[in-house]
Amino acid sequence: MDAQKYMLRCLELAQKASEEDEVPIGAVVVDPESGEIVSEAYNLSEHELDATAHAETLAIRRACEKLGINRLRGFDLYVTLEPCTMCAAAISMARIKTLYFGAYDPKGGAVVNGVRFYDSPTCHHRPEVCGGIMEAECGEILKRFFRNKRRKI
Amino acid sequence: MDAQKYMLRCLELAQKASEEDEVPIGAVVVDPESGEIVSEAYNLSEHELDATAHAETLAIRRACEKLGINRLRGFDLYVTLEPCTMCAAAISMARIKTLYFGAYDPKGGAVVNGVRFYDSPTCHHRPEVCGGIMEAECGEILKRFFRNKRRKI
Numbered sequence: 001m002d003a004q005k006y007m008l009r010c011l012e013l014a015q016k017a018s019e020e021d022e023v024p025i026g027a028v029v030v031d032p033e034s035g036e037i038v039s040e041a042y043n044l045s046e047h048e049l050d051a052t053a054h055a056e057t058l059a060i061r062r063a064c065e066k067l068g069i070n071r072l073r074g075f076d077l078y079v080t081l082e083p084c085t086m087c088a089a090a091i092s093m094a095r096i097k098t099l100y101f102g103a104y105d106p107k108g109g110a111v112v113n114g115v116r117f118y119d120s121p122t123c124h125h126r127p128e129v130c131g132g133i134m135e136a137e138c139g140e141i142l143k144r145f146f147r148n149k150r151r152k153i
Numbered sequence: 154m155d156a157q158k159y160m161l162r163c164l165e166l167a168q169k170a171s172e173e174d175e176v177p178i179g180a181v182v183v184d185p186e187s188g189e190i191v192s193e194a195y196n197l198s199e200h201e202l203d204a205t206a207h208a209e210t211l212a213i214r215r216a217c218e219k220l221g222i223n224r225l226r227g228f229d230l231y232v233t234l235e236p237c238t239m240c241a242a243a244i245s246m247a248r249i250k251t252l253y254f255g256a257y258d259p260k261g262g263a264v265v266n267g268v269r270f271y272d273s274p275t276c277h278h279r280p281e282v283c284g285g286i287m288e289a290e291c292g293e294i295l296k297r298f299f300r301n302k303r304r305k306i
Contacts, residue, residue, distance in 0.1 A: 051217060051246045085239075085276070115268035124261070
């Protein structure tokens with residue numbers, strides 16, 4: 001299944017983040033027509049000194065830059081964790097066609113949890129949503145990261 | 154009143170945006186201790202080919218970069234329009250102390266309208282909020298911009 005292939009790549013990116021002591025979340029933007037991965041990113045808010053440098057927002061910025069467009073109509077976004085409110089809104093703003101995510105995030109998610117932004121009348125583009133892809137693996141890499149963090153304290 | 158002084162600067166930035174055919178929204182990040190404006194920005198989503206290049210998010214990114222920090226604890230943010238869902242969440246993520254905004258935005262706002270993000274249990278930092286500063290002027294520059302846009306069609 002294609003979705004798993006892209007999610008595996010997101011997991012590899014999350015692993016890289018973890019090795020750099022960043023919260024292990026990975027994302028890719030995909031052209032579903034060609035199957036090509038257009039941009040890749042992982043969380044960089046510590047290294048980039050930028051509170052907004054979440055994997056999804058970075059993947060969107062990089063795809064826009066690479067393609068020379070400011071809307072990603074027809075493109076899909078894959079990410080290991082249910083997007084937070086900022087990223088859910090950025091995904092809508094970028095006009096992403098389908099959002100695929102791995103683990104659910106009851107504490108910070110904004111798609112099926114929290115503010116459920118795509119159900120709000122102030123959301124002007126609703127992507128298709130497919131959650132729970134490789135949910136266990138996507139959740140486990142985060143749990144491991146925070147378990148190790150706590151050990152170091 | 155200090156808030157009006159900073160909002161006037163935001164309005165000047167919004168005016169610059171308008172002259173560059175960008176949606177006229179301006180924002181500044183201020184150090185309330187010194188009174189210094191740390192960063193300034195206006196909407197650039199057309200020119201920067203970046204769906205996420207809203208005034209508030211850019212002002213946050215620039216302030217983080219300038220100060221070499223990834224959280225803006227103790228800093229204030231001024232913006233001419235009630236922030237959208239993405240920016241409201243970015244402001245929370247950046248740990249902004251007080252958010253001052255001009256016009257209210259029932260269609261796209263996320264502070265007192267829409268998802269009211271700061272009231273959500275998935276919001277982990279709630280800035281103080283002060284809305285309606287120079288509301289008429291901040292609203293008028295946007296109305297004028299869109300009125301002229303429609304004339305050109």
